[in-house]
Amino acid sequence: MITVNDLCLWYGSAQALHHINMAIPEKSITALIGPSGCGKSTFLKTLNRMNDLIPGVKISGEVLYNGENIFAPGVDVNMLRKEIGMAFQKPNPFPMSIYDNIAYGPRTHGITSRIQLDDIVERSLRGAAIWDEVKDRLKKNAHGLSGGQQQRLCIARALAVEPDVILMDEPTSALDPISTSKIEELAISLKEKYTIIIVTHNMQQAVRISDKTAFFLLGEMIEYDDTEKIFAMPRDKRTEDYITGRFG
Amino acid sequence: MAKNSISAKRKGYIGLMRALMVLSAALTCALVLFMIAYVLAKGLPHITWGLLATAPSYMQDTVGILPDILNTVYIIIATLAVVIPLGAGAAVYLTEYAANKRLVAVIEYAAETLSGIPSIIYGLVGMLFFCEFLNMQTSLLAGALTLVIMNLPTVMRTTQESLKTVPQSYREGAFGLGAGKWRVIRTVVLPGCIDGVITGCILSAGRILGESAALLFTAGVAHVVNGFFAGLAGSGATLTVALYFYAKERGDFETAFAIAAILMLLTLLINLLAWLVGALCKRRRNV
């Protein structure tokens, strides 16, 4: 569903990604692991072109999404981001009500009917397993929620524009263990309908939830395979060193 | 699919907002340019040596703004001479001494209040307090003291900001050597706030230069050439007050525009200075 061919990326003159090739299957969870600064977050943000925002970024190669190159001139980056949603490292709900947070995306894309919006809000919040916790305070400011609830709210907000793919950039790094396990359960339940790509520092997390794992080091993708295989018998020495905790 | 583009309605909204933003910014800049160009075009041709270097004379029916220039200079000097020690001292108290949070809040609230009071009210109270109660009569000194109160918050704020950039470790180091508080302040803290004081001077000079309502009833409207101390004791119009009188009371727009052009040039100069000092301080801090 997403095919990456020979992707390179530079920040100014520094090359941050080197010739990445990978095919990401749909309705599965793919984990990107590797030490800090290995390029996994940069790679993730390339997939919905959030890197476009950084001045001086240069990209070569292609990313095919449903067979079309997302860097092609005719592609509308806003529509691309509607289909490839994102959850960030730090929960970042808007300083608005819970309802308005969820309705923000659909409203942006032109839905104004109250009935339709109510329906989307409920479905999205249910989808992100947070409906029961917030249904009585939809009009309250989202910043009153706990960190874990905020992160699930952000995932619900991403679901509200009906994406096919959800990118998660270390979504649990700012959360406590209980909230983390809730997000992990959520990710597993979401893969029935969505393709999920998750960057994580936490190797147990990758083992617990992902179907495929890619190991990044210094801007290169060292190894990419089924999660079980990567963690049971890595082919590359560097992958083995990393997952057995030699560096990182 | 991704090749679809956003709806026409959204494109319309974006285009409209973008146009409004660019138009507004362009309008703001155009206004400023127009005002500068208009004043300079109308005023510069009327600036002559005779205008700059003489006092006006009813007898000979000539117009000169030398006294107004001198008065402006005097009042700027006098105001700064008083407001700098007061404002900087208040800032030192707030950052170095004050332990009571409530008191700090009260002082800062008072400073904010002062900066919100319109200049006409300063003029009125200055007239009542300095001219009448303290019996200074209508004089440049009374005007200058009124402006001291007005500019106090500015000097306090700029000094406070620069004091905050003096690293705490400097103070600790000096205290560690057994220096008393006053000695630490004199040797370590005060030298660090010099750029804040300079910024405060420039900003205040700009405000004093442009001030008129607070001076109308405190400094008066006389046009006599005096020395510094005689000048302070007597009534005198600054450039802005003179501009007002030439334009509104005498209908002499040539002189009014000449003064306006001078004021505009000085405003440009002060802005340039403020910018230079800001850039210099930034560089010094980054080194």
Next chain:
Amino acid sequence: MKNRKQLAENAVHGVFLLLGLITVGCVLLITVYLIISGIPAIRQIGLFNFLFGREWASTAAEPAFGILPFILTSIYGTVGAIILGVPVGFMTAVYLAKVAPPRVKAAAAHAVSLLAGIPSVVCGLIGMRVLVPGIRALFNVPDGASLLAAIIVLAVMILPSIINVSITALEAVPKEYEEASLALGATPVETYFRVSVPAAKSGIAAAVVLGVGRAVGEAMAVMMVAGNAANMPSLFESVRFLTTAVASEMSYSGGLQRQALFSIALVLFLFIMLINAVLNFFLKRSKEK
């Protein structure tokens, strides 16, 4: 020896404490003076007659001291200036804070700080020579010195406050909010107006209130373009603001007339204190976020 040193330290502390208290003293001084000198005339005229009297004829044989025309003119003039100035200032601020390339932004920032530095009498002079004749010709009225001219001059004069405070508020909006919006497929412009602006709303409200304060308090520029007749406010009539009522008669006033002018200043002062309180409320709220 030690005692003497301690004594000196205490003395210095005392001096700085005094300096610190100067601002408080000044505020008290101003407040007390305005109240003491403002009350007698109100007593003599009657609070109701003073505030709601529709006629001001301070030098007539049977003088009338009603300041309703001034109060209403100040309110209308300020509202007008806000209606004209806020949209332009706000849009400029969003453009400069979020959209403009760095060079354009730096140049425009210089222009705005220049505008803030232009003396009010110069603004008044330009208004006198450009706006007043322009309004007379354009709207075919006998005299262009009017409320409308004052509104336009005030709108220009409050622009820098509105722009600068709004920019500060907009720049303080966390990048994460904007990223989240972009990641949902909103365009940058949509993001600025639907996420950044609402997130900065307290700061922008403070900018507007600051503009209100500036407009209410401005005297000289208004005096030069508003005509200064004590009429009830109307767009093309000559009008007098609270500030200009004080300024225009002070130099030749005496007796009750002079005291009434102090009372006007007291009313103006109360307006300003109210505006300051509102301003502080918004500033505090925007800092808390």
